[in-house]
Amino acid sequence: MKIALVTDSTSDLPPAQAQTLGVQVVPLYVNFKGKVHKDWVEIRPADIFEGVRAGAEMPSSSQPSPQDFKEAYERALQNADHVLSIHISSKLSGTAQSAQLAAAEFPGRITVFDSLAASQGIGMMVERAKEMLDQGADLRSVMTELERMRADHKVLFSLATLEYLKKNGRIGGAQALLGGLLGIKPILTIKEGRVEPAGRARGEKKALAEVVEGFKTWAQGRKHIRIYYLYNGDASAVAAFKEAINGSGLPVEERSSSEVGAVISTHTGPGLYGFYAYSL
Numbered sequence: 001m002k003i004a005l006v007t008d009s010t011s012d013l014p015p016a017q018a019q020t021l022g023v024q025v026v027p028l029y030v031n032f033k034g035k036v037h038k039d040w041v042e043i044r045p046a047d048i049f050e051g052v053r054a055g056a057e058m059p060s061s062s063q064p065s066p067q068d069f070k071e072a073y074e075r076a077l078q079n080a081d082h083v084l085s086i087h088i089s090s091k092l093s094g095t096a097q098s099a100q101l102a103a104a105e106f107p108g109r110i111t112v113f114d115s116l117a118a119s120q121g122i123g124m125m126v127e128r129a130k131e132m133l134d135q136g137a138d139l140r141s142v143m144t145e146l147e148r149m150r151a152d153h154k155v156l157f158s159l160a161t162l163e164y165l166k167k168n169g170r171i172g173g174a175q176a177l178l179g180g181l182l183g184i185k186p187i188l189t190i191k192e193g194r195v196e197p198a199g200r201a202r203g204e205k206k207a208l209a210e211v212v213e214g215f216k217t218w219a220q221g222r223k224h225i226r227i228y229y230l231y232n233g234d235a236s237a238v239a240a241f242k243e244a245i246n247g248s249g250l251p252v253e254e255r256s257s258s259e260v261g262a263v264i265s266t267h268t269g270p271g272l273y274g275f276y277a278y279s280l
Contacts, residue, residue, distance in 0.1 A: 003133055004080035006072050008064065008095050009039035010088040011122035012260050021130045026072050028095065028263045032059035045232045045265035058167045059266045063095040069102035073110055082109055082139065086126050089116045091193035116150050116193035119260050120228035121276040125149055149278050154218040156198055157274025158187050158207050164269035165195065187211060212244045219250045222279040229257035231273040232265045238273040
């Protein structure tokens with residue numbers, strides 16, 4: 001059985017990588033300055049940050065429609081027997097629900113997987129699924145591996161501000177107050193599909209040290225770790241973290257280091273850096 005892969009733009013797979021993997025990416029939308037823009041296609045994070053600094057209202061995001069997914073599935077099924085569709089956490093977006101509604105029109109031919117992740121957390125699952133399919137794995141084996149990754153991976157990220165998350169309702173107002181304290185850097189994770197606090201540190205150096213220590217603690221005893229670095233705005237934001245991980249002596253394989261897209265940046269604001277990791 002030939003299986004095609006579909007994901008959404010919050011997987012933050014750069015267009016060139018998605019093309020190399022042969023994966024269809026269905027874009028989410030960013031609502032900004034009175035217009036609706038396709039994520040990764042018509043708007044980038046810098047457009048948002050520059051606009052907000054110039055006085056524009058905070059952006060918002062919206063999910064693809066079932067029709068968007070129906071069209072993607074029709075294209076995929078022209079050359080495949082089945083579609084595996086991997087998406088952003090259903091606790092963060094209605095994207096997976098739109099995919100499920102579209103899948104109902106293709107009985108038995110679409111499998112929708114809720115990653116309970118975002119950004120490179122989705123991307124790493126898409127990449128792993130493609131790797132296994134290319135090695136001849138069947139759908140059941142791929143699903144077993146994705147479920148294992150969903151249950152056992154590590155994600156930590158630091159933000160410059162919590163105002164974007166507060167505005168878009170992704171964390172409670174009390175946590176936003178913590179981010180407002182002078183010099184406090186919030187450290188967040190995604191737990192059971194939701195953004196949750198993982199710590200806070202006074203100053204950038206202490207925040208970085210806490211993120212590094214969080215990774216090292218999780219990584220102990222693991223034999224082969226794949227890590228995916230993420231940032232927005234300035235790639236140098238993640239450089240110090242990468243340097244610390246590379247010097248840790250842990251069995252780490254860097255799989256990618258890439259900018260998150262406009263939809264994720266709509267909720268995080270500028271100054272994001274962090275990682276997703278899983279072990280084989």
